[in-house]
Amino acid sequence: MSELHLPWLQLSVLLPLVGAVGVWWLKDRDRARTMSTIVCGATLVCAIGEWLDFATLGSFAAHDRWDLFQLLFHVDVYVVDELSAPLLPLGALAYLATVMTTLRTKSSRFAFGWTLVSESLLLATLSCRNPWLIIALLAAATIPPLLELRQRKQSTRVYVSHMGLFIALLVAGQLLVGVDASPANPPILAGCLLTAGALIRSGIFPLHCWMTDLFEKATLGTALLFVTPMAGAYAVMRLVLPVAPSWALQSIAILSLATAIYAAGMALVQRDSRRFFCYLFLSHSSLVLVGLEMATPIGLTGALCVWLSVGISLLGFGLALRSVEARTGRLSLDSFHGLYEHTPFLAAMFLLTGLASIGFPGTVGFIGTELLVEGAVAVYPLVGLAVVVAAAMNGVAVVKAYFHIFTGTRHIATVSMRCRPAERITILVEVVLIIGGGLVPQPGVESRYHASLALLEQRGDLGDEHAKDIYDDNATTLDRTEPAATDKNQNKP
Amino acid sequence: MTLETVLQFLGLIVVASPAVLLAALGLPLLTGIALSEDAQARLTKAGVVVGLVAAILILGLMLVTGSRHVPIELGHWVSIEQEHFHFHLKFVFDRLSVPFAILSFVLCGTVGAFATVYLHREQGYARFFLLYALFLLGMVVSSLAGTIETLFFGWELVGLSSTLLVAYFHERPGPVRNGLRVWTTYRLADAAFLVAALTMHHLTGAGDFAGLMGSGPWPEGVAAIDSWSALAVGLLLLLAAAGKSGMIPFSGWLPRAMEGPTPSSAVFYGALSVHLGTFLLLRVSPLLDVSLPLRIAVITLGLVSAVFGTLASRVQSDVKNALAFASLTQVGIITIEIGLGLRYIALIHMIGHACLRTLQLLRAPSVLRDHQMLEDAVGAHLTGDAVNPSRPATAFQLWLYRFALHRGYLDATLDRWIVRPFIGFFQWCEAMERRWTNFLSGGESLPSDRLKPYDDTLEDVA
Numbered sequence: 001m002s003e004l005h006l007p008w009l010q011l012s013v014l015l016p017l018v019g020a021v022g023v024w025w026l027k028d029r030d031r032a033r034t035m036s037t038i039v040c041g042a043t044l045v046c047a048i049g050e051w052l053d054f055a056t057l058g059s060f061a062a063h064d065r066w067d068l069f070q071l072l073f074h075v076d077v078y079v080v081d082e083l084s085a086p087l088l089p090l091g092a093l094a095y096l097a098t099v100m101t102t103l104r105t106k107s108s109r110f111a112f113g114w115t116l117v118s119e120s121l122l123l124a125t126l127s128c129r130n131p132w133l134i135i136a137l138l139a140a141a142t143i144p145p146l147l148e149l150r151q152r153k154q155s156t157r158v159y160v161s162h163m164g165l166f167i168a169l170l171v172a173g174q175l176l177v178g179v180d181a182s183p184a185n186p187p188i189l190a191g192c193l194l195t196a197g198a199l200i201r202s203g204i205f206p207l208h209c210w211m212t213d214l215f216e217k218a219t220l221g222t223a224l225l226f227v228t229p230m231a232g233a234y235a236v237m238r239l240v241l242p243v244a245p246s247w248a249l250q251s252i253a254i255l256s257l258a259t260a261i262y263a264a265g266m267a268l269v270q271r272d273s274r275r276f277f278c279y280l281f282l283s284h285s286s287l288v289l290v291g292l293e294m295a296t297p298i299g300l301t302g303a304l305c306v307w308l309s310v311g312i313s314l315l316g317f318g319l320a321l322r323s324v325e326a327r328t329g330r331l332s333l334d335s336f337h338g339l340y341e342h343t344p345f346l347a348a349m350f351l352l353t354g355l356a357s358i359g360f361p362g363t364v365g366f367i368g369t370e371l372l373v374e375g376a377v378a379v380y381p382l383v384g385l386a387v388v389v390a391a392a393m394n395g396v397a398v399v400k401a402y403f404h405i406f407t408g409t410r411h412i413a414t415v416s417m418r419c420r421p422a423e424r425i426t427i428l429v430e431v432v433l434i435i436g437g438g439l440v441p442q443p444g445v446e447s448r449y450h451a452s453l454a455l456l457e458q459r460g461d462l463g464d465e466h467a468k469d470i471y472d473d474n475a476t477t478l479d480r481t482e483p484a485a486t487d488k489n490q491n492k493p
Numbered sequence: 494m495t496l497e498t499v500l501q502f503l504g505l506i507v508v509a510s511p512a513v514l515l516a517a518l519g520l521p522l523l524t525g526i527a528l529s530e531d532a533q534a535r536l537t538k539a540g541v542v543v544g545l546v547a548a549i550l551i552l553g554l555m556l557v558t559g560s561r562h563v564p565i566e567l568g569h570w571v572s573i574e575q576e577h578f579h580f581h582l583k584f585v586f587d588r589l590s591v592p593f594a595i596l597s598f599v600l601c602g603t604v605g606a607f608a609t610v611y612l613h614r615e616q617g618y619a620r621f622f623l624l625y626a627l628f629l630l631g632m633v634v635s636s637l638a639g640t641i642e643t644l645f646f647g648w649e650l651v652g653l654s655s656t657l658l659v660a661y662f663h664e665r666p667g668p669v670r671n672g673l674r675v676w677t678t679y680r681l682a683d684a685a686f687l688v689a690a691l692t693m694h695h696l697t698g699a700g701d702f703a704g705l706m707g708s709g710p711w712p713e714g715v716a717a718i719d720s721w722s723a724l725a726v727g728l729l730l731l732l733a734a735a736g737k738s739g740m741i742p743f744s745g746w747l748p749r750a751m752e753g754p755t756p757s758s759a760v761f762y763g764a765l766s767v768h769l770g771t772f773l774l775l776r777v778s779p780l781l782d783v784s785l786p787l788r789i790a791v792i793t794l795g796l797v798s799a800v801f802g803t804l805a806s807r808v809q810s811d812v813k814n815a816l817a818f819a820s821l822t823q824v825g826i827i828t829i830e831i832g833l834g835l836r837y838i839a840l841i842h843m844i845g846h847a848c849l850r851t852l853q854l855l856r857a858p859s860v861l862r863d864h865q866m867l868e869d870a871v872g873a874h875l876t877g878d879a880v881n882p883s884r885p886a887t888a889f890q891l892w893l894y895r896f897a898l899h900r901g902y903l904d905a906t907l908d909r910w911i912v913r914p915f916i917g918f919f920q921w922c923e924a925m926e927r928r929w930t931n932f933l934s935g936g937e938s939l940p941s942d943r944l945k946p947y948d949d950t951l952e953d954v955a
Contacts (some may be wrong), residue, residue, distance in 0.1 A: 147534060155934040209930050216941055262922070269919040270940045298576050332940055337667055339617070348523070358651070367571050367580065372890040374578065377691050385688055392684040399656065399676045407663035424525070431754070441571050449573050 002059035008050030009064045009078040009127040013120050015043045020116035029107040036112040041097035047092035056086045060454050078127045082451035087126050091229045092310045095119040098221045101319050101424040103326045108396045110221050114144040122229055131174050134238055139167045145218055145226050154217035160198055162210035169197030181243040183459045194239045195252055202232030203282050205259040215278040224318040230285050237434035238452040246295050253293035257386050260286035264393035273331040276401055277321055283312045283394055284357055291372040299375025305368030316353035320346050328416045336408020342417035347406040354398035355436045358391050364437030367445055503511030504565035504584055509842035511630035518623045533622050534609040552591050556662050556813055561853035562587045562710035564639055583639030585590035587776055588710045590736050595634040596844050600764055600851050607855055628654035639702050641690045652679040655766050658758040677747045682736020689729035712836040716779040723780045725785035730777055738770030738824050740798040745904040751813040757855045763820045764847040771827045772879045778836055784933040799825025804897040812857045820850055847945035
């Protein structure tokens with residue numbers, strides 16, 4: 001397997017952990033916030049370094065140089081591949097942006113230490129392909145939000161029941177996966193259990209209520225960081241995709257589609273801004289799952305593109321909402337708030353990120369959504385139609401929320417609500433990513449297409465023509481043959 | 494320098510000028526730099542004039558050389574060769590697109606000139622011109638699109654800018670609600686458009702209009718699909734066109750769009766935006782030759798819309814609404830012409846009507862003022878019961894009056910049979926979810942329902 005030039009993955013995981021320890025020692029919240037920002041920034045640099053380093057290798061998968069686990073246990077724990085390579089910087093960006101946009105007035109409510117621990121767990125999950133380790137890390141990642149709910153004296157029963165079930169199903173499913181499991185020889189029961197577990201984490205209907213409950217009771221920052229990296233979708237890709245037959249995946253796609261439409265409809269009728277965001281996100285993440293389960297190159301490419309675009313755009317959308325809430329308190333969508341005149345930048349960010357999430361032309365989501373619909377139509381024409389309907393409803397919901405929050409009345413403020421420099425920087429970074437990715441989509445699409453081919457090749461779902469395309473690149477042929485064998489071994493119980 | 498190179502260069506300028514204008518107005522806003530009104534007006538003027546001159550030069554060159562079809566290839570925006578997925582960026586200058594692009598530049602330029610005066614010292618001046626640039630870009634891209642995906646791109650930009658322009662006076666709930674209504678209608682139309690585009694893509698293997706409508710220059714292309722496919726795709730496109738042009742049953746958004754600043758945004762909906770649907774029908778008109786039922790559907794929709802428009806326009810109590818429905822009448826007639834295969838007449842009608850309506854809408858506010866001034870001078874109402882004595886009306890006339898006054902009960906019908914059941918269903922789902930989470934939580938699970946807005950405001954803290 002190829003080696004990265006530096007131990008980027010281990011650094012990405014270790015830095016936030018060390019930072020968390022440092023933050024816990026600090027009593028001053030302002031200093032804790034500053035330190036968290038620095039640590040998240042350094043982690044993002046490492047994650048970007050990993051992405052760039054990996055891109056220069058031209059390989060399907062790579063592990064760290066001076067990999068401690070490799071040296072001690074002769075096991076490739078930290079491995080990055082074409083699927084996870086861009087997800088790491090995306091995850092790190094989410095944490096940095098969230099910490100940066102935490103206003104001083106909200107510092108006392110936001111647990112910086114646990115946030116850094118969550119970041120470490122997320123990046124470790126995304127750097128890992130061993131099923132058992134993924135399950136363990138996903139399980140561990142549920143703890144920080146739980147602690148926060150307890151600290152806020154909120155009922156944790158909804159969250160605990162769903163997360164408990166999710167972990168139990170994943171563990172039971174992985175125990176039942178056989179040595180020779182593959183899409184051609186699927187372990188049906190194990191596949192069902194793993195799928196159910198991963199779908200609960202993704203918030204699939206009707207087991208999605210934990211997500212609304214989390215948004216209701218946790219801080220918005222914590223809720224955002226727990227859901228926007230789409231760890232459930234990652235679990236599907238790592239645990240379910242390698243063993244599930246195509247018909248099973250397409251059945252899951254239908255279930256995801258139902259969730260996407262249901263959540264889009266629910267987003268339209270919400271009266272609370274957080275619940276609105278939660279349903280909007282749920283609808284989009286379900287659309288990603290629809291594409292992931294199509295198991296066709298176009299559908300999968302579309303899903304992987306939408307995964308990134310939704311990650312970028314809905315993160316920005318959520319942060320815009322969080323920034324507004326930091327100034328006004330919880331916002332209802334029953335009435336108009338007219339905040340545009342006070343926060344035009346946040347309004348612009350809210351609208352831009354919201355439109356990017358629905359795949360508006362010229363934004364990062366446009367081509368991904370087109371590919372997703374194209375892939376869906378190729379499998380089931382009606383599925384394609386339903387994806388379009390869900391996207392249309394989401395579009396209405398976004399503009400409705402924009403109008404309710406930023407227009408409709410004249411808001412009289414006694415203090416300035418202007419953007420802080422950190423927020424402005426975040427907005428500009430988001431704009432660059434959204435518009436830049438929208439105007440120059442080819443590199444991203446190419447990379448996602450290659451990743452989707454490699455993933456499908458692992459499943460043995462590609463015809464000769466596609467398989468030939470993957471192996472065309474002589475320099476990397478050897479590297480690309482490894483994942484199939486590696487993954488088969490990793491699915492051993 | 495060859496003729497082809499010159500045309501390519503000019504074509505790029507036509508498309509790039511509104512894009513550059515959008516960037517020139519948008520980037521300073523994003524970075525927090527406030528451009529003066531004068532600078533914005535100059536930039537707008539420059540963007541429009543450059544694009545217009547380039548378009549006229551292309552028209553001149555086409556007339557001189559006798560060329561009827563000038564494609565400007567910009568290559569693939571996105572391409573996955575192995576999957577035969579291409580997002581082809583191509584613009585076409587032909588007998589349909591060139592007049593429509595020039596019309597867009599001329600009318601937008603006129604609107605821009607009026608708006609700089611009309612919106613002087615308005616708080617939303619910069620926002621207006623940003624949306625104006627977005628609208629212009631959308632119109633130009635839609636007009637010149639050589640592929641259905643590119644047309645969809647422009648179509649969406651027009652939709653968004655139109656919506657935000659309707660809600661321009663956004664400190665009041667009325668314009669905002671109307672803007673949302675427009676957006677909802679547009680989203681429905683856009684969904685139909687997207688499905689039609691994908692279907693066409695699948696049927697012909699490409700989104701290129703040349704592939705879809707035959708190789709001949711407009712309007713002589715021959716659709717390369719069978720009659721049933723043409724009917725299915727055509728009906729979807731008809732739905733999209735009906736939404737964009739405010740035809741039956743979507744005409745409810747037309748009077749609502751008049752909430753925008755007078756006269757500027759009114760011109761968009763009275764003259765340009767409403768014609769985008771008919772432009773789409775003209776662009777895909779070879780489909781109509783393949784399917785007789787589709788042609789009948791187009792004629793019927795046009796007829797119903799025209800009759801409805803003329804009825805509604807006669808009873809409106811304010812001039813902008815009357816003009817909006819009068820526009821609908823003309824759009825309906827243009828649609829009938831398209832259905833009958835009178836494509837050049839439809840194109841000429843469209844251009845003529847857009848110019849006339851622009852003149853009317855721009856003049857409407859000052860006409861009213863002139864009228865009031867005259868009344869003040871005379872000291873009496875200029876018209877009244879003596880001029881138009883009331884006549885006894887039959888029951889049918891009264892019904893017709895009520896029908897027209899309530900705009901065909903279309904909004905009420907859509908609200909009652911589509912919006913309310915939809916919202917009702919999801920509100921029921923929400924109530925069920927609440928009961929379920931309450932049960933799981935062992936108590937109230939959604940405390941935010943009790944929260945009032947601004948419960949813990951920064952202002953309170955301060």
